[in-house]
Each structure stands twice: as C-alpha cells, then as structure tokens.
Amino acid sequence: MSEEKxxxxxxxxxxxxxxxxxxxRATSMRDLAKAVDLKASSLYNHIKSKEELLKAICFENAxxxxxxxxxxxxxxxxxxxxxxxxxxxxxxxxxxxxTSVTAFNDEWRHLSGSALEEFLKLRRSYEKRxxxxxxxxxxxxxxxxxDSSILLFTIFSSVRxxxxxxxxxRKITAEDLIAHITAVxxxxxxxxx
Amino acid sequence: MSEEKxxxxxxxxxxxxxxxxxxxRATSMRDLAKAVDLKASSLYNHIKSKEELLKAICFENAxxxxxxxxxxxxxxxxxxxxxxxxxxxxxxxxxxxxTSVTAFNDEWRHLSGSALEEFLKLRRSYEKRxxxxxxxxxxxxxxxxxDSSILLFTIFSSVRxxxxxxxxxRKITAEDLIAHITAVxxxxxxxxx
DNA sequence: CCTACCGATCGGTAGG
DNA sequence: CCTACCGATCGGTAGG
Numbered sequence: 302m303s304e305e306k307x308x309x310x311x312x313x314x315x316x317x318x319x320x321x322x323x324x325x326r327a328t329s330m331r332d333l334a335k336a337v338d339l340k341a342s343s344l345y346n347h348i349k350s351k352e353e354l355l356k357a358i359c360f361e362n363a364x365x366x367x368x369x370x371x372x373x374x375x376x377x378x379x380x381x382x383x384x385x386x387x388x389x390x391x392x393x394x395x396x397x398x399x400t401s402v403t404a405f406n407d408e409w410r411h412l413s414g415s416a417l418e419e420f421l422k423l424r425r426s427y428e429k430r431x432x433x434x435x436x437x438x439x440x441x442x443x444x445x446x447x448d449s450s451i452l453l454f455t456i457f458s459s460v461r462x463x464x465x466x467x468x469x470x471r472k473i474t475a476e477d478l479i480a481h482i483t484a485v486x487x488x489x490x491x492x493x494x
Numbered sequence: 495m496s497e498e499k500x501x502x503x504x505x506x507x508x509x510x511x512x513x514x515x516x517x518x519r520a521t522s523m524r525d526l527a528k529a530v531d532l533k534a535s536s537l538y539n540h541i542k543s544k545e546e547l548l549k550a551i552c553f554e555n556a557x558x559x560x561x562x563x564x565x566x567x568x569x570x571x572x573x574x575x576x577x578x579x580x581x582x583x584x585x586x587x588x589x590x591x592x593t594s595v596t597a598f599n600d601e602w603r604h605l606s607g608s609a610l611e612e613f614l615k616l617r618r619s620y621e622k623r624x625x626x627x628x629x630x631x632x633x634x635x636x637x638x639x640x641d642s643s644i645l646l647f648t649i650f651s652s653v654r655x656x657x658x659x660x661x662x663x664r665k666i667t668a669e670d671l672i673a674h675i676t677a678v679x680x681x682x683x684x685x686x687x
Numbered sequence: 688c689c690t691a692c693c694g695a696t697c698g699g700t701a702g703g
Numbered sequence: 704c705c706t707a708c709c710g711a712t713c714g715g716t717a718g719g
Binding site for chain 2: 324384410442459462473478481485486487492
Binding site for chain 3: 329330342344345351
C-alpha cells in the first residue's frame with residue numbers, strides 16, 4: 302500500500318523530469334518506463350494515461366500559485382508589499398520544486414480539450430488578480446504610471462528565468478534571488494547618483 | 495524559379511507558425527503539407543527534412559541577435575546606452591517576426607547533435623558578450639552592484655514575454671514597449687517620492 | 688506533384 | 704508485473 306503510493310510518486314517525479322528535459326511530446330511511455338525500471342505496459346498499473354501525468358503536474362502547480370495569491374490578497378499592507386510577496390512566492394515555488402514547475406511552465410499547452418480550457422481559466426484568473434494589485438499600486442501613486450499589463454508581464458518574466466537557471470549547485474540562495482530581483486524590479490538597475 | 499523560391503519561403507513560414515503554435519514534435523509533416531496545400535511527400539521537393547526547417551529558424555534568428563550585438567559593441571557610449579540598445583534590439587526582433595522568433599525561443603532544444611551544440615555555442619557567446627557589457631556598467635558605477643548574471647537574466651526575461659504577448663492588434667506599439675520596458679529596467683516600478 | 692508504401696515508433700490493451 | 708500485440712501515426716523514399 303505505502304509501496305504502491307511510492308511507486309506512483311516515483312513515476313510522477315520521473316515524468317516531470319522527462320517532460321522538462323525533453324518536452325511532453327518527445328517523451329515516450331517507453332522512456333518513462335525505463336526511467337522507473339518497468340516495462341511500458343506496467344506503468345498502467347499505477348497511472349491512467351500519459352496525459353494524466355501532465356494534468357497532475359500542471360494543476361498541482363497552478364494550485365500552489367492560487368493558494369499563495371489567496372494569502373497575499375488578505376494582507377493589509379501596501380500594493381508594494383503585496384507585489385514583493387508575490388515575487389517571493391514565485392521564486393519560492395520555483396526553487397522548491399524546480400523540475401515540476403518548469404514542466405508546468407513549458408508543457409501546459411499540450412493539455413487537451415477541457416483540461417486546457419480549465420487550465421487557461423485558472424491562469425487568466427491568477428493574472429487578473431495580480432494585475433489588480435498592480436493597478437491599485439498605480440492608482441495609489443506607489444508605482445509608476447505605466448500600462449499595468451506591461452508591468453505585470455515584466456514582473457512575471459523577471460521571476461520566470463529562475464526556472465531555467467536555478468540549480469541546487471548555485472552559490473546564490475533562493476532568498477538572495479528574492480532580494481536581488483525585488484531590488485531590480487522596484488528600483489531598477491541604474492544607480493541613483 | 496521565383497515561384498520555386500516562393501513555395502519554399504511559404505513552407506518555411508508555415509513551419510514557423512506550426513512550430514510556434516503546436517511545438518516542433520507535435521507538428522507532423524502532414525500538418526505542414528496541409529497548411530501549404532500539398533501532400534506530405536511533395537514537401538521534399540522543396541526542403542530536405544523536418545529538422546532543416548527548425549535549423550533554419552533557429553540559426554536565422556540567432557544571426558539577427560549576433561549581428562545586432564556586433565553593432566552595439568562598436569558604440570562609443572556608456573554601458574547604459576548599450577544595454578538600452580540591446581533592449582531595443584530584442585524587442586524589435588521580436589515584433590518584426592514574432593512567429594519565427596517564438597519558434598526559435600521555444601523549440602531550439604529539439605535540434606539534434608551537432609546543430610544543437612553549435613546553437614548552444616552561439617547562445618553562450620551572445621550571453622557572455624551581453625554580460626560583459628553589464629559588468630562594465632557595474633564597474634563604472636552606472637549600474638547597481640548586483641550579481642551580473644542575475645541582472646543579465648532579469649533583462650533577458652523582461653523582454654522575452656513580448657514574444658508571447660505581442661500581437662499586431664495591440665494598441666501598444668513596439669516603440670512604446672521599448673520605452674516602457676527600458677524605463678522599468680533602468681529605474682524600477684516604484685515611484686521616487 | 689502525386690500515389691503507394693516503408694520501417695519505426697507511438698499510447699495503450701488483453702490476458703495471464 | 705510481464706509478453707505479446709493492437710491500430711494509428713510518424714518522417715521519409717520509390718517511382719512515375
């Protein structure tokens with residue numbers, strides 16, 4: 302029973318790694334089977350289908366972001382503090398399970414039909430909630446008056462490269478990254494002279 | 495002859511669009527044939543192989559970035575002016591042929607063996623030259639003293655989302671994007687009070 | 688530029 | 704958990 306659970310967990314983790322490294326379409330069930338020391342057909346004693354693996358990866362990560370957003374919206378601080386918390390959220394999720402979050406980020410588009418629709422709905426809702434916080438900060442005078450979707454996507458991408466770059470071997474810690482990326486986003490790379 | 499040239503061009507453009515929309519591995523030669531109104535076998539009168547299409551897309555775009563870098567390194571201005579020119583370069587390349595540059599960005603990893611090696615060599619060289627300019631700016635006192643690779647990847651990603659977002663229908667022009675993203679990267683989103 | 692077809696590989700099932 | 708196998712689809716070629 303606990304062994305069963307374990308094997309399924311192992312398959313999910315191997316799938317995330319393969320999807321990240323080779324991409325969903327380029328990963329075959331034979332590749333996955335080999336990675337967990339099984340024959341391809343035996344995988345189906347533990348999982349339902351290839352797409353189920355991708356769904357789990359995508360929706361688990363989406364949930365992490367949405368739960369984080371729930372918490373941050375409840376904060377009583379300024380828009381700046383909320384954006385700082387969101388930057389930290391993204392970087393913490395990324396560095397805690399870099400494999401899974403990278404697969405989520407790059408491979409969600411291979412979800413099919415209704416799963417894809419549902420995923421995009423969650424994503425749009427997350428983006429809207431993030432953008433609302435930015436808009437509040439602009440209205441407040443906390444942030445510069447630049448188109449809020451430009452600010453949104455600049456912040457998004459500034460934390461996104463961490464997925465491709467962060468490796469346990471790096472000397473820079475997650476908390477260093479949070480501090481430095483936050484500093485760049487808030488005040489820019491130019492020195493104030 | 496010029497018709498022959500045209501058909502090849504049409505195939506390359508259709509391939510870039512399909513690779514961008516579905517991914518390289520999920521795009522079949524039957525898909526591509528349908529998009530250009532041919533049978534799959536007839537494609538091979540115009541092209542050598544599927545991978546040749548990906549190679550062309552990847553190396554053409556790599557060349558655009560490297561030629562831009564050549565020009566910018568020759569400038570006599572400050573590091574800040576060079577970084578501004580690089581930001582503008584990225585956004586101009588992205589908005590001029592958004593389809594091709596997105597395929598280049600997302601699908602290069604499906605290059606095989608020696609093509610992949612060569613591509614990575616070009617990419618590393620580009621990144622190094624970019625980072626050298628940043629290092630110069632830090633040494634100069636023009637830029638804040640934050641780890642240069644953090645600055646490099648933050649700048650890279652801040653212009654990267656444009657690929658996924660920019661559509662001819664948008665009200666914001668490429669030149670607006672350049673101005674706003676440059677402003678955010680140089681001085682941040684926080685107002686100076 | 689097409690029809691016809693190749694061997695390889697795909698995700699997945701049957702049956703034990 | 705395996706062997707054996709399914710129909711579908713893949714990139715690409717032969718031959719006209």
